Each structure stands twice: as C-alpha cells, then as structure tokens.
Amino acid sequence: MTVKSLWFNKPRLVEKVKKFHDHLRKNDGKIGTYHRGIELNYNNACNLRCKYCFTNSPKGDHVKDFLPIPKLKEIADEADELGFLEWDLQGGELLLRPDRLFEALDAIKPDRFYLYVTTNGFKVDRKMIKELGKHGVSRMSVSLDSMDPEFHDEMRGRKDSWRRAMQALEYIQEAGMDPYLNVTVGHYNAKSQDLRLLLDYSKKKRYRTLVNVACPTGMWNQVHDVVCDDEDIEHIRQLRKEYKNLNRNLWNPFDPKLEKIMGCTTVNRMYITALGDVLACPYVHIKIGNVFKNSLKEISEYGFRIKHFRNYSEKCLAGEDLNFIKKFNSTPGKTIFNPVNAEEIFSKEDFVD
Amino acid sequence: MKNKSKYIDIFITSLSIDKKKFNEKLKYNEIPEWDSIAHMTLMSGLEEGFNISLDTDDIVDFSSFKKGIEILKKYKVT
Numbered sequence: 454m455t456v457k458s459l460w461f462n463k464p465r466l467v468e469k470v471k472k473f474h475d476h477l478r479k480n481d482g483k484i485g486t487y488h489r490g491i492e493l494n495y496n497n498a499c500n501l502r503c504k505y506c507f508t509n510s511p512k513g514d515h516v517k518d519f520l521p522i523p524k525l526k527e528i529a530d531e532a533d534e535l536g537f538l539e540w541d542l543q544g545g546e547l548l549l550r551p552d553r554l555f556e557a558l559d560a561i562k563p564d565r566f567y568l569y570v571t572t573n574g575f576k577v578d579r580k581m582i583k584e585l586g587k588h589g590v591s592r593m594s595v596s597l598d599s600m601d602p603e604f605h606d607e608m609r610g611r612k613d614s615w616r617r618a619m620q621a622l623e624y625i626q627e628a629g630m631d632p633y634l635n636v637t638v639g640h641y642n643a644k645s646q647d648l649r650l651l652l653d654y655s656k657k658k659r660y661r662t663l664v665n666v667a668c669p670t671g672m673w674n675q676v677h678d679v680v681c682d683d684e685d686i687e688h689i690r691q692l693r694k695e696y697k698n699l700n701r702n703l704w705n706p707f708d709p710k711l712e713k714i715m716g717c718t719t720v721n722r723m724y725i726t727a728l729g730d731v732l733a734c735p736y737v738h739i740k741i742g743n744v745f746k747n748s749l750k751e752i753s754e755y756g757f758r759i760k761h762f763r764n765y766s767e768k769c770l771a772g773e774d775l776n777f778i779k780k781f782n783s784t785p786g787k788t789i790f791n792p793v794n795a796e797e798i799f800s801k802e803d804f805v806d
Numbered sequence: 807m808k809n810k811s812k813y814i815d816i817f818i819t820s821l822s823i824d825k826k827k828f829n830e831k832l833k834y835n836e837i838p839e840w841d842s843i844a845h846m847t848l849m850s851g852l853e854e855g856f857n858i859s860l861d862t863d864d865i866v867d868f869s870s871f872k873k874g875i876e877i878l879k880k881y882k883v884t
Contacts, residue, residue, distance in 0.1 A: 461842050461866060471862045474850060631843070659838045697822045697839075706843065707850040709820040 459630060460591040465565045469538040474707055482705045482713040483765050486757045490539030490722040491532050492735050494789065495520055495557050497545040497727060501573050502610030505637065505679075507671030507736055508789050510545050511610065515790045518727040519553060522560045524744060528725070529561040531749045539722070540566040541594075543735075548576035555588055563589030571596070571635065574621030575614055582628045592631035594663060595621050600650040622660060632660045639667025640678060643685035652696045661698045664689060666772035668736040675783050677775065686773060703769055717766040717774075720756035723749075726789050733762055733795075736771035737782055740792040758804050759795060807875055809883055812855060817871065820844070820851035833870040856883045 460466055476487050497508050498516035510516065532540070540561060547554045547570060554570070561568065569592035570585065577593070585593070595618050598605045602615035609615075625632040634655045642648050655662040666689075667679040681689070693699050693711050700706065702722065705713035719733040720741065726732070729744040731752045741759075742752030757763045761770065761777060768774040771782060784793050807813065818828055821839045834840055840848070849865050852858070852874075858881040860868075868874050878884070 459842075461845070464862070464866075467866055468862050470846060471860075471865060474846060475859065478850070478853065631841075661843065707847050709816075709822075709847050709851045711822075 459586070459589075460567050463564050463567075463589075463591075465533070466538060466567055469536055469565075470567070472536060473538055477705060477707060477715065482708065482715060484715045484718060484721050485765075486753075486763065487721060488532075488535045488537045488753065489718060490541060491528070491537055492541040492543060492722055492724045493520065493525075494543055494545065494724070494726050494735075495525075495547060496550065496553065497790075498549055499544060499546040499573070500549055500575055500611070501546065501614060503573075503672070504608050504610070505667070505671070505673045507668065507673070508545065509671050511672065514788060515727060516545065520557075520725070520727050520729060520744075522556060524729065525557060525560040528744055528749060529565075533562075533565045535749060535753070538567055540568045541571055541722075542568065543571040546573055546575070548572055548581065551581065551584070555584065558585075558588040558590065563591070567591050569594055569631075569633070572621065573609065573614060574618035575611070577617070577621035577624055579624050579627075582624045582630070586628050586630060590630060592633055593621070593625040594633040594635045595625070596635045596637075597651065598637065599647050600654060601647060604647075622658070626658070626660065632658075633663050634660045635663045635665060637667050638664050638681065638685075638689060640681050640685055641667075643681050644688055652692065652699065656696050656698055659698075661700060662696065664699060664701050666701075666769055668769075668772040669778060670736050670738055670771065670782065671788065674787065675785070677778065677783075680775060680778065681773060686768075701769075703767075714767050717768065717770050719762040719770055720753060720759075723752065723756065724789070728790060730790070730792060731756075732789060732792055733759075734771060735789075736769075738784075738787045738789055738792040739781065739795050739798060741795050755795075759799055760803055760805055761799075763805060807884055809856070809878075813852075813875070813878070813883075816851045816855045817848065820848040830871050834868070852878070856881065858883065 496519045497510050499510040502511040571594040574595040598608045605615035606612050622632045669676045705715040724732040724735040731742045733739050741756040770777045823839045864877045
C-alpha cells in the first residue's frame with residue numbers, strides 16, 4: 454500500500470520536501486537561503502472589508518489587475534527548477550473569479566508544488582472544493598479571527614462571514630484536503646481566552662492552525678501596538694507544545710520536539726504581486742525585483758545580498774522585530790502596490806559584499 | 807528487531823501520540839496524529855534516531871508501523 458494523500462501523490466513534490474528536510478538537518482535546523490515558497494497575490498479583489506487587510510483590498514487597490522498567464526507559467530517553471538516547494542495562491546479573494554483561478558492553477562501545474570489557496574471561505578461550497586481538488590490544490594487555508602461570530606464578522610466587515618468560514622473548513626476536510634485555520638495573533642489577543650477557544654476548536658476538529666503574527670502593514674501601517682511583545686511570543690511557543698497541530702512559517706516543521714525555529718523566511722518565501730513586483734515577504738513591503746524584468750534566480754540572489762534577509766533571525770522581521778519595523782517597514786504610504794525599493798531604504802552597509 | 811523499543815519510542819515522540827494509544831497495527835492516516843505532515847516529522851525522527859537517510863520512495867511507501875520495519879532493514883536497522 455502506498456501512502457495516500459493529495460500531496461504525497463506528487464512525486465516531484467515529495468522529492469523536493471525531502472531535499473528541504475535534508476537541508477534543514479545539515480544546516481542546524483535553519484532555513485538559510487533555501488527556496489521554500491512563492492506567495493502570489495494573483496488578484497486583489499475581495500468581497501470582505503477586513504480591518505487589518507495587509508493588501509489594502511478594502512480600499513480597492515489594484516483590484517482589476519491579474520498576473521498574466523504566460524508570465525505565471527514562466528515563473529512556475531523557474532520556481533520548480535529552483536526547488537521551491539510551496540505555492541500559496543492568495544488575493545484578495547480568488548474564489549470570486551473561479552474561472553481565472555482555475556486558469557492560474559493550470560498554468561502553475563500544481564503536481565510540482567504543495568499548493569494552497571488562502572481564502573476567507575465565503576464562496577466555498579462542495580462543488581468548488583471538488584473542482585479545486587481536481588486542479589491539484591493540496592490545502593485550503595481559511596482565515597478566522599475569533600470563536601465569536603459577531604466579532605469575526607465585525608473584523609471582516611460582513612455578516613455571515615464567520616459561519617461560512619467554519620462551513621468551508623468542514624467541506625475542505627470532507628474532500629480530503631489539508632484544512633488550515635489561519636489566525637492572526639497580536640498583542641491584543643495573544644493571551645486571550647478567545648485564542649484558546651480557537652485553538653481548542655481546531656485541535657478538536659483535526660485541522661491545522663497557522664499563526665500569523667499581527668504586522669503593522671497595509672491597513673495597520675504604523676499601528677505598532679498590535680505587535681506581540683517577548684512575553685506574547687514566549688506564550689505562543691508554549692502553545693506550540695500544547696497544541697501540536699499549531700504551526701508558524703518560521704518554525705521547523707519537522708522538529709519532533711516542537712522547539713526549533715527555522716528562522717524568518719523573508720526572500721525564502723517571496724511575495725509576488727499582480728503587477729509582478731517581488732517583495733521580501735507578504736508583510737515586508739520592500740521590493741527586491743520584478744518578474745517582468747528579472748528572473749526569480751536574480752531576484753533571490755539580490756534579496757539574499759541584504760543582510761537582514763540573509764542572516765538568521767529568530768524573530769519575524771515584519772511582526773516581531775520592532776527595530777526592523779520602525780527603521781525599514783514603517784514608511785508612510787507604502788503598500789504592496791507601492792513598495793519601498795530595497796536600494797532606497799537600505800544603505801551600503803546593509804548589503805553583503 | 808533489536809532496535810524495536812527505540813523504533814517505538816521514535817514513533818511515539820515524532821507523532822506525539824499517547825503511549826496507551828500506540829499499537830503495532832498503526833497505519834498511516836488511521837489516527838489523527840499520523841497525517842501527511844506528521845509523516846515527515848516521523849521520517850525526520852527515524853533519520854536522526856538511526857543516523858540514516860531515507861530514499862524518497864521509501865518515505866512514500868512507509869505506510870504502517872510494520873511496513874516501516876521492512877523498510878528499515880534496507881538501511882541495516884534491524
């Protein structure tokens with residue numbers, strides 16, 4: 454019998470996951486300059502109006518732009534060659550235009566990647582999930598703010614969004630995909646009972662929980678009091694031990710002891726906008742290239758010449774490191790579509806020779 | 807299997823399962839703790855514990871506790 458699960462049925466992906474795993478073993482559990490994932494904002498249109506949206510979608514920012522399919526094919530082929538193993542398709546809300554989403558999936562060829570779609574769940578139904586499964590989606594990540602429906606709906610700017618998100622997770626699990634509950638944790642809720650209720654629920658339902666720490670970017674640009682302090686971060690690390698289905702992108706996913714921190718994944722998980730700009734990560738709105746002008750290899754090499762992105766950081770630069778945030782990631786007016794250029798914000802000393 | 811108790815320990819630790827829940831009939835995906843993501847943690851635990859490097863095909867074929875014993879023989883873990 455062969456292990457059956459959607460991503461285990463992708464031989465090329467298993468090979469890449471194994472290489473990534475071997476790299477971490479040899480590199481003391483640290484990610485270094487390994488290519489882990491592509492996060493693509495394929496289109497920024499959304500049906501919700503989230504108070505802390507990092508893409509400024511509620512303001513209607515570039516909601517009509519899509520990354521052209523021929524370019525997407527080219528990027529996907531190069532990403533595979535470079536060993537990128539994950540692909541996070543996000544928006545906006547991509548399920549608003551399923552025709553365009555399926556077209557994008559076909560261009561990416563998800564049999565090569567652990568491909569997931571990040572969604573608010575509002576438009577998810579059984580038929581949609583079945584189609585996404587057919588198109589090679591391994592995981593669906595549904596964002597949830599609270600176990601309190603009213604609070605979630607208020608944060609999301611639309612009634613019934615909590616119920617639909619919860620329902621979406623059920624459908625995803627039922628279809629055999631990996632259901633992820635994405636939760637944003639900031640200083641305001643890190644130690645709250647509500648967070649515990651969310652984690653308990655996810656554990657009980659056998660979902661996985663992805664913690665994204667609150668970042669003062671997008672709609673929260675310069676709102677520094679949302680950032681977790683050291684006590685909050687230590688608390689989240691303790692929760693990792695308690696809730697073994699809990700994950701953060703900077704934690705080593707293969708550590709059986711649930712302790713090792715792989716390091717901040719700026720550039721390792723680069724963020725591409727619908728305009729082709731490449732940012733160091735979804736929350737560090739610093740541009741390191743553009744896919745219409747540079748290859749991914751060139752962009753990666755350039756990005757990793759910047760010491761802040763190259764060197765190991767136990768802290769998430771965008772959501773935990775207040776020095777980095779205040780010095781480099783708090784420029785007024787910057788957005789994912791109007792990022793700061795790396796060569797402008799960093800000085801010569803910030804680059805490796 | 808000489809290393810059986812070590813093998814069992816790695817299973818229990820890597821999959822974070824209750825000792826009482828462990829049995830030698832364990833199969834992939836039959837318990838919530840052994841899903842596709844935890845599977846890689848288990849492989850990692852075995853590689854570190856026995857100082858081996860598993861081939862990709864063996865990682866995919868590693869579908870049960872018993873199958874694992876067969877696979878490990880290839881790596882001279884008996």
